[in-house]
Amino acid sequence: MQIPEVFAKPQRALAHADKVMRELLLDKIRVDEVFKGRKLVAIKVHIGERGNRTYVHPTYVAAAVNLLRNLGCEVFVTDTTTLYVGPRNNGVSCARVAYENGFTPETIGAPFIVADGILGEDGVNYRFEKVGLTISIARAIHEADALLVISHAKGHGMSGFGGALKNLAMGCVTKNTKKYQHDPYKPILIRPELCDGCGECVKACLQEAVYLSNGRPVFRDELCIRCGGCIIRCPTKALSGAEGA
Numbered sequence: 001m002q003i004p005e006v007f008a009k010p011q012r013a014l015a016h017a018d019k020v021m022r023e024l025l026l027d028k029i030r031v032d033e034v035f036k037g038r039k040l041v042a043i044k045v046h047i048g049e050r051g052n053r054t055y056v057h058p059t060y061v062a063a064a065v066n067l068l069r070n071l072g073c074e075v076f077v078t079d080t081t082t083l084y085v086g087p088r089n090n091g092v093s094c095a096r097v098a099y100e101n102g103f104t105p106e107t108i109g110a111p112f113i114v115a116d117g118i119l120g121e122d123g124v125n126y127r128f129e130k131v132g133l134t135i136s137i138a139r140a141i142h143e144a145d146a147l148l149v150i151s152h153a154k155g156h157g158m159s160g161f162g163g164a165l166k167n168l169a170m171g172c173v174t175k176n177t178k179k180y181q182h183d184p185y186k187p188i189l190i191r192p193e194l195c196d197g198c199g200e201c202v203k204a205c206l207q208e209a210v211y212l213s214n215g216r217p218v219f220r221d222e223l224c225i226r227c228g229g230c231i232i233r234c235p236t237k238a239l240s241g242a243e244g245a
């Protein structure tokens with residue numbers, strides 16, 4: 001397997017964003033060659049959560065947009081909705097958070113488009129018969145001729161360390177596929193003898209996907225987003241993820 005080269009820059013000097021992105025995209029990645037003739041280009045970003053600042057600043061994204069537009073590309077900036085309940089859970093609120101965090105057309109020089117639509121379900125399916133798996137790529141990303149991924153480094157419960165690969169694998173798919181990716185966190189009552197019916201798992205679930213019946217948790221699979229919250233909260237360790245998570 002070929003180990004990919006990773007190029008990273010500290011996010012210190014916004015005033016030099018143009019220079020930084022020129023060095024990365026032109027000198028290192030040679031986007032002028034890679035994106036040559038690509039008409040519609042998506043820049044996949046992580047727009048950050050409401051109120052936090054741990055994402056790549058829009059000034060850098062604007063520099064990338066400018067560079068690609070100068071190459072003749074038609075550029076849009078994109079992200080997908082989240083699986084979990086929160087401010088980015090649907091297309092409207094996701095766009096609102098993008099604007100709040102600075103990803104406005106005026107700032108980045110391109111439209112921001114939520115790639116998986118209003119409900120996070122707008123995708124193009126690919127079926128892998130050998131493993132019986134269907135994955136759904138967010139439609140706007142699927143329709144682009146080329147994709148530039150701009151990522152920040154982060155920790156993640158499922159992938160351990162998150163960067164460009166996580167931004168691609170989890171960040172470019174619809175909710176259904178995100179749910180599948182989080183299946184190891186599907187909760188099961190693995191040690192029923194330890195369950196004392198305290199109901200902490202019910203309180204932990206923001207999805208209302210678990211209720212008690214005869215003092216035991218019952219999980220509503222269609223509502224459960226595999227966040228693992230109930231597993232972490234269970235004081236007796238009666239719960240576990242389906243794959244030991």
Ligand code: SF4
Binds near residue numbers: 195197202217239
């Ligand atoms: S939190 Fe744990 S012990 Fe309490 S009801 Fe849920 S599974 Fe049982």
Ligand code: SF4
Binds near residue numbers: 207225226
């Ligand atoms: S993993 Fe637990 S807390 Fe998370 S959605 Fe499913 S039932 Fe609710």
